[in-house]
Ligand SMILES: Nc1ncnc2c1ncn2[C@@H]1O[C@H](COP(=O)(O)OP(=O)(O)OP(=O)(O)O)[C@@H](O)[C@H]1O
């Protein structure tokens with residue numbers, strides 16, 4: 001808000017979270033690993049934004065960077081990371097710590113490993129309350145924990161002194177969600193593949209729970225997943241990442257109906273139909289280039305089925321606005337709608 | 348917990364029996380005749396024969412073993428060949444000295460090794476970390492008798508008068524002097540283990556810091572200090588505790604060399620002295636004592652591990668393994 005250019009584009013003031021041009025570099029054996037190179041994100045209240053991309057494309061890194069969880073030697077730079085009007089980069093470490101689990105929290109892929117194995121569930125929960133619930137007296141904690149657990153469909157009575165390994169994965173993920181939502185200030189929940197390690201029925205229940213929370217508390221979420229059916233079912237908007245960069249942003253409907261970036265198109269093509277029609281499955285050729293590689297043009301050029309020509313090898317495509325859909329796509333085809341709509345859709 | 352304790356104690360019995368058989372056999376197979384050594388080369392044959400009979404050396408070996416084992420079960424380790432005093436008494440006299448040495452060494456290992464490992468992990472891949480890692484490796488690679496000789500050289504030859512480097516002042520006589528007299532030997536004993544513990548703590552810390560629950564704690568706004576001391580260190584110390592347990596046994600064994608170099612009259616010295624004159628009852632008594640301590644400490648560590656690790660504790664309580 002202090003930034004004049006932000007004031008100029010104040011049309012979208014209903015954003016809870018806006019990240020612009022995030023870059024994160026890890027160090028590995030003394031060499032820089034640029035895991036996230038160009039990442040922007042905008043989330044409205046009550047919106048669920050999907051974040052998809054191949055393994056290693058930097059999804060988890062982006063979320064951890066936003067939440068300020070990375071420590072040196074990892075380096076995080078960004079033009080802005082604005083959460084409800086405050087630029088998180090201007091906060092002190094202590095203020096940032098209060099944001100984590102306060103206004104913005106994160107849940108992870110593997111529930112059993114999200115809890116310290118040698119502490120009881122109750123003690124881990126109480127610790128979070130002591131950090132984020134100044135409204136409660138210490139003696140009210142257990143009552144509140146039971147209430148929060150009930151909210152995620154778990155009867156916690158008599159179980160607060162149990163250890164994580166005494167619960168199932170599905171139960172633990174629910175408990176984790178309850179812990180993450182303990183703060184009354186919570187605005188944004190970052191969910192990093194929250195259902196990947198759960199079986200299908202439990203997955204459906206946890207997703208349902210997340211949807212309920214969105215409605216009841218007007219929570220915004222960023223949902224990382226590999227499963228495009230989860231995207232279709234849950235998300236309002238989707239951000240597609242490739243090799244540390246955002247390559248496409250679109251409404252969920254447009255993403256499936258008219259994907260703009262060849263990577264998205266090829267990704268959708270790779271989903272097997274059901275029932276299977278007996279044809280050979282489409283598999284994307286090649287592999288994601290190594291993060292440390294020097295690439296002049298488009299990072300996807302080598303694997304692209306609809307490459308334009310030398311421009312793809314020499315000039316990195318910026319995120320172009322897509323007029324027809326209102327989305328964004330980083331492909332040289334986009335400025336020329338005739339080409340963009342063409343080949344991609346006849347799949 | 349009680350069941351676990353009992354089952355561990357019971358399973359220790361065959362281990363100790365096996366050790367006793369091996370130790371007993373090896374000792375008798377070693378060249379040298381205790382009777383001859385005790386009466387002297389010039390002694391008349393009758394005296395030698397009498398000595399052999401007194402020492403029951405004419406019995407077949409298995410019989411000697413069972414006689415000894417029978418006494419052991421009654422808590423009697425026999426009497427020394429040389430001064431005819433009960434072995435249990437001799438061990439009891441020497442034990443406090445070795446214990447003082449071992450406790451001091453253990454203290455150094457924990458007080459130096461663990462913090463070094465923690466610092467190394469928190470500063471992973473920086474200059475500080477490199478220095479600690481190289482230092483630890485050096486510590487592990489140098490055997491403790493070399494460290495011991497070096498210390499004697501430093502404090503006995505180059506800078507004499509700063510630290511006592513020979514002999515032992517009894518604890519009851521002068522507490523401070525006593526502790527000073529075991530400081531160098533304890534350090535010689537501890538040096539290699541400090542390196543080992545530092546390395547182990549470092550890798551264990553790094554492993555735990557990479558766990559998702561550490562990220563999860565951070566994502567919930569837990570203070571970094573709390574994450575390190577409460578979430579990480581406690582879990583990271585589990586493997587370290589196990590190793591420390593095993594090392595306690597080695598400390599007793601290692602004291603043989605160190606006590607000899609520094610002239611400390613503890614159990615280790617007793618073992619060497621008694622073996623030199625083939626005073627079998629003492630030698631085997633000390634060996635069995637050290638073995639028993641070794642086994643016992645490991646049981647205690649196992650049980651402690653159970654207390655810290657809820658998975659094991661609760662598994663036992665509910666009858667699951
Ligand atoms: N601590 C680290 N040090 C060095 N490199 C790292 C570190 N953490 C992640 N990386 C690298 O950064 C890249 C992005 O990793 P990240 O975990 O963000 O990917 P992701 O998109 O979440 O993948 P997945 O779908 O497998 O979870 C990977 O190439 C990974 O190897």
Ligand SMILES: [Mg+2]
Pocket residue numbers: 059060061192
């Ligand atoms: Mg990930």
